[in-house]
Amino acid sequence: MLVFKDGKIVHEVQIRVTYKDTDKMGYSYYGNYPTYFEIARTEFLRELGLSYKKLEDDGFLLPIANMSIKYLKPAKYDDLLTVRTSYKKLHSVKVEFEYEIFNQNGEILNQASTLLVFVDVNSRKPIRAPEYYMNAMSRFFEQNKN
Amino acid sequence: MLVFKDGKIVHEVQIRVTYKDTDKMGYSYYGNYPTYFEIARTEFLRELGLSYKKLEDDGFLLPIANMSIKYLKPAKYDDLLTVRTSYKKLHSVKVEFEYEIFNQNGEILNQASTLLVFVDVNSRKPIRAPEYYMNAMSRFFEQNKN
Amino acid sequence: MLVFKDGKIVHEVQIRVTYKDTDKMGYSYYGNYPTYFEIARTEFLRELGLSYKKLEDDGFLLPIANMSIKYLKPAKYDDLLTVRTSYKKLHSVKVEFEYEIFNQNGEILNQASTLLVFVDVNSRKPIRAPEYYMNAMSRFFEQNKN
Amino acid sequence: MLVFKDGKIVHEVQIRVTYKDTDKMGYSYYGNYPTYFEIARTEFLRELGLSYKKLEDDGFLLPIANMSIKYLKPAKYDDLLTVRTSYKKLHSVKVEFEYEIFNQNGEILNQASTLLVFVDVNSRKPIRAPEYYMNAMSRFFEQNKN
Numbered sequence: 001m002l003v004f005k006d007g008k009i010v011h012e013v014q015i016r017v018t019y020k021d022t023d024k025m026g027y028s029y030y031g032n033y034p035t036y037f038e039i040a041r042t043e044f045l046r047e048l049g050l051s052y053k054k055l056e057d058d059g060f061l062l063p064i065a066n067m068s069i070k071y072l073k074p075a076k077y078d079d080l081l082t083v084r085t086s087y088k089k090l091h092s093v094k095v096e097f098e099y100e101i102f103n104q105n106g107e108i109l110n111q112a113s114t115l116l117v118f119v120d121v122n123s124r125k126p127i128r129a130p131e132y133y134m135n136a137m138s139r140f141f142e143q144n145k146n
Numbered sequence: 147m148l149v150f151k152d153g154k155i156v157h158e159v160q161i162r163v164t165y166k167d168t169d170k171m172g173y174s175y176y177g178n179y180p181t182y183f184e185i186a187r188t189e190f191l192r193e194l195g196l197s198y199k200k201l202e203d204d205g206f207l208l209p210i211a212n213m214s215i216k217y218l219k220p221a222k223y224d225d226l227l228t229v230r231t232s233y234k235k236l237h238s239v240k241v242e243f244e245y246e247i248f249n250q251n252g253e254i255l256n257q258a259s260t261l262l263v264f265v266d267v268n269s270r271k272p273i274r275a276p277e278y279y280m281n282a283m284s285r286f287f288e289q290n291k292n
Numbered sequence: 293m294l295v296f297k298d299g300k301i302v303h304e305v306q307i308r309v310t311y312k313d314t315d316k317m318g319y320s321y322y323g324n325y326p327t328y329f330e331i332a333r334t335e336f337l338r339e340l341g342l343s344y345k346k347l348e349d350d351g352f353l354l355p356i357a358n359m360s361i362k363y364l365k366p367a368k369y370d371d372l373l374t375v376r377t378s379y380k381k382l383h384s385v386k387v388e389f390e391y392e393i394f395n396q397n398g399e400i401l402n403q404a405s406t407l408l409v410f411v412d413v414n415s416r417k418p419i420r421a422p423e424y425y426m427n428a429m430s431r432f433f434e435q436n437k438n
Numbered sequence: 439m440l441v442f443k444d445g446k447i448v449h450e451v452q453i454r455v456t457y458k459d460t461d462k463m464g465y466s467y468y469g470n471y472p473t474y475f476e477i478a479r480t481e482f483l484r485e486l487g488l489s490y491k492k493l494e495d496d497g498f499l500l501p502i503a504n505m506s507i508k509y510l511k512p513a514k515y516d517d518l519l520t521v522r523t524s525y526k527k528l529h530s531v532k533v534e535f536e537y538e539i540f541n542q543n544g545e546i547l548n549q550a551s552t553l554l555v556f557v558d559v560n561s562r563k564p565i566r567a568p569e570y571y572m573n574a575m576s577r578f579f580e581q582n583k584n
Contacts, residue, residue, distance in 0.1 A: 323472030
């Protein structure tokens with residue numbers, strides 16, 4: 001589900017908290033959230049017609065440069081989380097996502113941001129994103145401008 | 147190994163990057179670092195004579211409130227990482243740690259910080275740390291003051 | 293999706309292989325399959341109207357006693373796996389599941405079985421499954437007998 | 439620590455159960471054991487002078503073909519596990535390990551076996567192990583024959 005809101009591309013995906021995710025507090029372990037964000041941004045891209053797998057097959061890696069997370073409330077076993085991913089500004093080298101996670105009662109559990117950088121698979125140096133990535137993103141911004 | 151340096155308690159621990167940690171880039175997945183930090187701060191506390199397990203058994207949980215990570219260089223399979231954990235200032239309710247991760251060549255790979263908060267196991271509300279935690283920490287600061 | 297086939301209750305669920313799941317071979321790490329099976333049997337029970345969370349809240353734990361896995365072909369990044377779970381025979385104390393995993397091309401990747409045992413949350417000793425579990429299972433077998 | 443016992447090469451390594459490993463039962467999640475076995479066999483090989491990383495760099499992968507696990511008792515948070523790995527018979531294509539896991543009280547928690555197969559990194563077909571692997575293993579058996 002992709003929408004345009006407040007100048008951002010916004011996407012939502014649902015993720016179920018597994019038993020594996022839980023820790024002895026009965027919460028989803030704090031180290032699981034990066035995986036939730038990975039799933040969220042991959043599905044975000046897929047909805048835009050962009051496959052992260054294809055990007056890699058085409059020689060573009062997207063390692064993480066920065067991540068920042070606020071843990072507001074715990075996610076619990078079997079919770080059905082909604083991860084809302086926002087993309088605000090098109091860049092040719094870096095990709096910034098913001099995330100909010102809600103539980104099935106609409107409570108906000110988590111706020112986070114990640115910065116990824118396009119890197120060449122061979123040189124492992126920063127490179128510009130491929131044309132089709134830039135086009136898919138800018139097309140969505142154009143269509144929703146007014 | 148605990149030392150006192152620049153007004154901070156500093157601890158180092160070594161962690162081996164497992165095959166499980168790797169992803170298809172050949173790097174340690176970005177979501178593994180919270181686990182590295184957990185191991186590092188647990189061993190930090192153990193060296194001070196504090197068992198995180200005992201804290202929990204005594205009714206004190208330490209969930210994460212905030213985490214911030216800079217990924218500078220990738221950790222690779224079978225790398226022997228050194229996680230350097232620093233603790234600067236004694237608080238009675240929250241615990242702030244800073245982390246730096248180095249590989250076996252001395253290259254810095256990662257810089258991070260976490261904020262944890264003491265929480266009562268029953269009410270799940272913030273509480274003051276137990277006396278023995280405050281004492282162990284302040285004793286170390288006192289001993290190393292001059 | 294629950295069906296009755298060859299005397300077994302058979303359920304299928306789809307799981308996407310994440311980046312986190314991959315290892316440096318480009319395969320889903322062999323240690324991820326227990327999590328795939330956990331998701332599969334949880335959704336199996338949910339389709340039958342049984343919540344594993346509710347079972348635990350009611351005091352019934354289901355730890356694993358045995359697991360056996362054959363790795364036939366690797367699962368790869370972004371593969372959309374189908375996990376087919378089969379339940380053959382109703383027991384009052386133990387739960388046996390069999391699993392087959394297929395990729396999006398219909399190739400079989402994995403065959404496995406697990407044995408779980410009902411355990412009391414307080415004594416941590418084996419106990420008989422609750423009535424509503426026995427009823428949900430036997431009702432499905434009865435309905436599909438002929 | 440490598441010893442020769444009852445015709446087998448036997449190795450022990452210690453692994454600490456992390457908070458990340460725990461689940462809401464307070465046990466180490468059943469899906470963590472494959473990682474414990476990976477660590478155990480990697481350190482087994484390292485003690486024999488064999489680096490699994492070097493094997494891969496030389497073009498030899500070792501994917502898992504089979505795994506079988508008996509869960510006897512749960513491992514708990516902060517337990518210091520001893521994983522005892524045994525290697526009985528030298529093969530040129532496959533590698534069989536057996537594992538036993540004990541807690542710090544000497545209680546046996548887990549018994550398992552894995553079968554790995556040497557595979558060529560390019561063709562991804564089975565191949566014979568490199569000479570230096572065969573030599574390291576047979577040398578140890580020879581030295582300890584009588």
